Amino acid sequence: MAQTFDIAVIGAGMAGASIAAELAALAPAGTRIALCEAEDFPGYHTTGRSAAFREECYGGPDVVPLTLASGDYLAQGGFLTPRGGLYLAREGEDAEVAAFLERFADSGVTIRPLDRAGLEARLPGVRPQWTQALSQPNCADIDVAGLHQHYLSRARRGDVALHVRHRLQGLSREGGDWLLDFGAAGEMRAAIVVNAAGAWADGVARLANARTLGIQPLRRTVAQLRVDPAPSADLPLTLDINGDFYFRPDNGRIWLSPHDETPSEPCDAAPEEYDIALAVERFENVVDWKIEAVERKWAGLRSFSPDRLPIYGFDPAVEGLFWFAGQGGYGIQTAPAAARFGAQLLLQRPRDAMTGALDERLYSPARFAD
8 A cells, every 4th residue: 555645755865855854844743744765875866976065156146045045054054164266267358257247246245356466376376377366255165965964864853754765657646646656666645746856857747747847967077186286275166267167175185077067868977088088188277286196086967947047836737746956056055045945835834034035936837838
């Protein structure tokens, strides 16, 4: 006989774990919530492969409210380590710098221009073609694993039932509820299904006979380098203003990405040698440090909606299907506000101090309706 729940959350990465925890905190006593994960443990895919930083401009001005609203929760929980960030620009890229400053002028993000001397003080060994930078002092590292475990623990304390090795294979309406088919793992019934399946979100929509929203998984590659000189622990997160690379230190090594966005099917992503070589080439054009070894390399999938904004809300056409997906590369740094906001929308609860300034229309799945 199928187990029965009020809410079934599909996906136990950061998105699913965080909204399950917030639902448990806001729902009436006795609400039964299931958190269903296809893999052997939560966070196997994107959550476990994050580059682990909070950068307030990431995602653009319409994502900034989610990032800023999440900041206090992350800081007070001890999940942030201050680092600072730099956007580098070459000689002749004054227009790009001006456009960046104008784009975020009214966003609430603190950005400070640096000349060449200021850049050299922050990034020793920077090559001559990089003549200016934009400093973002509030950039920080995120303890991604700690934050994910925090939400899983909150969910567990709220009596959320975690089911691993539950890969959704069928989804149908029956008697006003959803019947969820997990193959050999059995069946489950739920009044509401939360689609927090990341790269697999459109696949869940297909199973529900809902319109897919064009969520595209994009592969992002990261390599760990051993370099000489070894980077200082306080080296800032360093990004190209044109989006060609970013890197930051980690325990005496460099974590480097070519900022690739290669369309992919939902899968267990793996790095391509071309992307590693591209990352190394771009890094060598930034600083004069010697690369001694590429010690590790990995890839993850970042899933974007067509307008690159997240999707939070009930499906406009299919009863009982709630979207919590399309969070791209900023799903970690926006998790506290996004999860609280999503739970409030689902349960029809009033906004609070964290979510009061968020615009529901920006993130609603209804924006993609014909």
